[in-house]
Amino acid sequence: MSTPSAPPYRRPPPRAWAFVVPWLLGLLVFTLYPFAASFAYSFTEYSVLRPPEPVGLANYAELSGDPIFLRALYNTLLFAALSIPVGVLIAVGLAKALHAPIRGTTFYRAAIYVPHLVPTVASAILWMWMLNPDNGLLTSVMRPFLDPLGWKAPSFMQDDRLVGLDFKNRQVIFGALPSLVLLSVWGCGQMAIVYLAKLQDVPQDLYEAARLDGAGSWDVFRHVELPQLSPVILFNVVMAIIGTFQVFAEPYIMTGGQGGPNYATYLLPMFIYDHAFDYHRMGYACAASWILFGLIALLTLIAFRIGQRRVYYAGA
Amino acid sequence: MADVVLKHVRKVYPGGVDAVKEASLEIADREFVVLVGPSGCGKSTTLRMIAGLEEISAGTIAIDGRVVNDVPPKDRDIAMVFQNYALYPHMTVQENLSFGLRLRKLPQEQIDARVREAAQILGLHDLLQRTPKALSGGQRQRVALGRAIVRQPAAFLFDEPLSNLDAKLRVEMRVELNKLHQRLATTMIYVTHDQIEAMTLGDRIVIMSAGEIQQVASPLVLYDEPYNAFVAGFIGTPAMNFFEGTLENAAQGVVFVGGSGLRVNLPDEFAARLKDHAGSAVRLGLRPEHIAERTSARPWPQAASYRARVEVVESLGNEQLVYLAEGPHRFVAKVDAHAPVAAGQQIELLLNAARAHVFDAADGRNLTCRVERHLPAASEKAAPA
Numbered sequence: 001m002s003t004p005s006a007p008p009y010r011r012p013p014p015r016a017w018a019f020v021v022p023w024l025l026g027l028l029v030f031t032l033y034p035f036a037a038s039f040a041y042s043f044t045e046y047s048v049l050r051p052p053e054p055v056g057l058a059n060y061a062e063l064s065g066d067p068i069f070l071r072a073l074y075n076t077l078l079f080a081a082l083s084i085p086v087g088v089l090i091a092v093g094l095a096k097a098l099h100a101p102i103r104g105t106t107f108y109r110a111a112i113y114v115p116h117l118v119p120t121v122a123s124a125i126l127w128m129w130m131l132n133p134d135n136g137l138l139t140s141v142m143r144p145f146l147d148p149l150g151w152k153a154p155s156f157m158q159d160d161r162l163v164g165l166d167f168k169n170r171q172v173i174f175g176a177l178p179s180l181v182l183l184s185v186w187g188c189g190q191m192a193i194v195y196l197a198k199l200q201d202v203p204q205d206l207y208e209a210a211r212l213d214g215a216g217s218w219d220v221f222r223h224v225e226l227p228q229l230s231p232v233i234l235f236n237v238v239m240a241i242i243g244t245f246q247v248f249a250e251p252y253i254m255t256g257g258q259g260g261p262n263y264a265t266y267l268l269p270m271f272i273y274d275h276a277f278d279y280h281r282m283g284y285a286c287a288a289s290w291i292l293f294g295l296i297a298l299l300t301l302i303a304f305r306i307g308q309r310r311v312y313y314a315g316a
Numbered sequence: 317m318a319d320v321v322l323k324h325v326r327k328v329y330p331g332g333v334d335a336v337k338e339a340s341l342e343i344a345d346r347e348f349v350v351l352v353g354p355s356g357c358g359k360s361t362t363l364r365m366i367a368g369l370e371e372i373s374a375g376t377i378a379i380d381g382r383v384v385n386d387v388p389p390k391d392r393d394i395a396m397v398f399q400n401y402a403l404y405p406h407m408t409v410q411e412n413l414s415f416g417l418r419l420r421k422l423p424q425e426q427i428d429a430r431v432r433e434a435a436q437i438l439g440l441h442d443l444l445q446r447t448p449k450a451l452s453g454g455q456r457q458r459v460a461l462g463r464a465i466v467r468q469p470a471a472f473l474f475d476e477p478l479s480n481l482d483a484k485l486r487v488e489m490r491v492e493l494n495k496l497h498q499r500l501a502t503t504m505i506y507v508t509h510d511q512i513e514a515m516t517l518g519d520r521i522v523i524m525s526a527g528e529i530q531q532v533a534s535p536l537v538l539y540d541e542p543y544n545a546f547v548a549g550f551i552g553t554p555a556m557n558f559f560e561g562t563l564e565n566a567a568q569g570v571v572f573v574g575g576s577g578l579r580v581n582l583p584d585e586f587a588a589r590l591k592d593h594a595g596s597a598v599r600l601g602l603r604p605e606h607i608a609e610r611t612s613a614r615p616w617p618q619a620a621s622y623r624a625r626v627e628v629v630e631s632l633g634n635e636q637l638v639y640l641a642e643g644p645h646r647f648v649a650k651v652d653a654h655a656p657v658a659a660g661q662q663i664e665l666l667l668n669a670a671r672a673h674v675f676d677a678a679d680g681r682n683l684t685c686r687v688e689r690h691l692p693a694a695s696e697k698a699a700p701a
Contacts, residue, residue, distance in 0.1 A: 208369050209402035213416035213463075214390035223415070227406035312406035 042286035052283060059287035069288060071263050072271040076292075079177060079267060080244045080299075083184040087240060088233060091188040095195035096221070109196070112189035124253040127183045131156035146172065157254055160264035176255070176264040183250055191236050198232045199225060227312045234307040241299045245292060248273065268292050318380030318393070318470035318503055319345045320366060325375035327361050327527075335361040337527040339375075344693035348497050348504045350518035352511060353550070358527040360475055363507045367396050367473050380470055395464035396473040399480060401456045403448040403463075410444040413462050427466075434462040437499070454485045461496070471503040478513065490516055511551050515539070520693060523547050532690045541687045545680035548601050548673060554637060556673075557607070557647035559600040563593050563674070572600045572674065576643025580620040580669050586684045590674060597677035604637065606668035607649035609657055619666040626661045640665070 046052035130137045133155040142153045154174035164173040248269035259266030276285035320343040327336040336358040351359040364370040368389035417427045435441045438458045478486045515535040523530040531543040542548035561574030570590040572580040624642035638649045674683045
């Protein structure tokens with residue numbers, strides 16, 4: 001048996017460097033250097049105005065007792081724990097709905113994808129209006145139902161609580177952090193389109209075999225469609241872990257840079273931004289960044305570990 | 317075990333495509349019936365209507381005496397084997413085999429027993445913990461068969477199950493399917509475009525073309541007594557030769573006159589049926605094995621002589637295929653392996669007139685066919701051995 005051999009290696013001509021160097025420089029200066037530098041700065045007290053002074057693990061020690069940092073960490077974890085599963089569930093649900101043979105699927109597909117195309121700042125401002133407790137769209141929609149009962153609509157971004165019913169004040173609770181989750185789920189159309197593409201890829205005869213085997217629609221979803229979707233779900237979950245831990249613009253804009261009310265929407269990236277650029281504690285911010293990085297890496301690893309057991313990959 | 321009866325079944329797809337124009341068929345209990353025909357003839361659609369995967373536009377389908385038009389596939393008591401196997405890719409062989417039984421909430425020990433039995437019949441015990449992607453094509457097809465067997469259905473449906481296998485494996489699986497039918501003694505309905513599969517597997521063969529059943533008969537009857545020119549041309553390799561010409565009433569009986577000196581006296585048996593067609597355009601059908609080189613021919617009691625030029629000779633070892641031409645006629649003869657023929661030669665031929673068929677040139681009907689278009693199941697053939 002002969003295997004086709006790769007063409008022999010030829011050293012590229014010197015002018016090849018001219019094409020590669022600009023990109024390499026960019027990588028070095030804007031990615032690798034800051035990456036390494038931030039790690040080094042995380043062990044220093046560095047105000048940007050004066051040279052950094054080594055402080056060992058002091059930044060990390062201080063972070064572990066900093067109530068604002070711990071609140072930001074808790075908020076970030078809670079935000080991820082809510083928005084990722086809800087986003088996946090809704091995206092899969094939308095994909096299932098769009099997979100059904102209904103009229104106007106092209107329109108619906110476009111409609112659910114549009115939010116993904118709206119710039120972050122624009123969507124944040126749009127949602128500030130939608131969630132306005134006085135005259136926002138959601139309030140206006142809820143009032144006709146709540147007013148007759150004597151209940152008040154949620155205050156959304158002005159409430160630091162989560163979700164529930166306030167019987168004392170007769171108000172529906174839907175707080176600032178859940179509102180952020182709502183905004184992030186609003187953009188799940190892109191995920192839904194990917195799930196839809198995968199669903200349309202499921203061989204027709206698998207559906208037919210399942211029907212003959214006596215599978216109802218839930219069985220078909222559970223035993224035919226979900227296994228085929230699982231690698232895409234894993235991919236989306238990993239991307240979502242990376243993405244949600246870095247959410248910054250939306251809460252920053254919607255709370256005027258405060259992360260309020262009462263730190264309810266204060267996420268780790270905002271904490272890092274404030275300490276680096278407002279309080280001039282670059283070393284402290286770098287330490288927080290590395291904790292954020294470690295958290296993302298750890299959760300991604302866990303997702304992959306679970307994925308290895310639960311995800312079915314097609315092909316040989 | 318069940319009989320399957322189709323009455324005036326029709327399938328029109330949205331957009332007006334008439335996939336099955338009219339299909340009436342009675343499949344006996346324990347019979348192995350093969351639906352065969354070229355692509356687009358409606359054979360798969362017919363099978364899928366029996367399975368319940370396609371709605372029936374008109375007519376009725378009854379399984380075991382019960383009309384199933386509105387019965388969902390899972391309640392029809394049938395199992396189907398697909399061309400692409402349709403195994404659940406994330407399940408092991410064992411899970412694939414037991415899936416349908418688990419959905420039906422059978423007791424676990426019964427599921428295990430049935431899976432064990434199917435695995436034993438099909439030689440799958442060593443593969444039970446593998447997933448389909450770790451199996452070869454032949455093994456996958458066996459699992460697909462096993463999935464049908466564990467269901468213990470009233471009827472098995474096969475949709476071109478061997479098409480994705482290589483030639484050697486196809487022959488092996490054909491033999492296995494035959495054995496399986498004998499062992500399970502269950503009604504089997506099998507769709508294929510491969511006439512060899514049809515001939516070797518079927519108790520009866522249903523030949524379809526353009527959405528209509530052309531003929532229903534056992535393999536041999538189909539071969540010897542094709543109802544029309546389509547069936548005659550579809551069954552047999554190389555295909556039957558057709559000679560254009562007319563019929564004449566002569567002193568010695570009815571004679572086929574084909575031009576370029578081709579004259580064939582037809583058997584007296586057909587005289588009564590053919591004499592009214594004198595003068596009308598017909599096609600004479602003759603299978604390649606009924607044309608022989610004169611010196612090496614077997615003695616045929618009623619043979620016509622002819623001369624033709626050899627264009628190509630294909631030697632197959634046990635026989636030779638000789639491609640001949642004379643005037644407007646192009647035809648093939650299957651002759652003795654050692655008959656002295658060579659390309660470019662003019663050779664003397666004998667045509668076996670007793671086995672000739674005469675087809676109406678207009679509608680293709682076989683004027684010499686001795687059987688009905690639809691033959692019922694021969695009960696002694698359908699019974700298990």
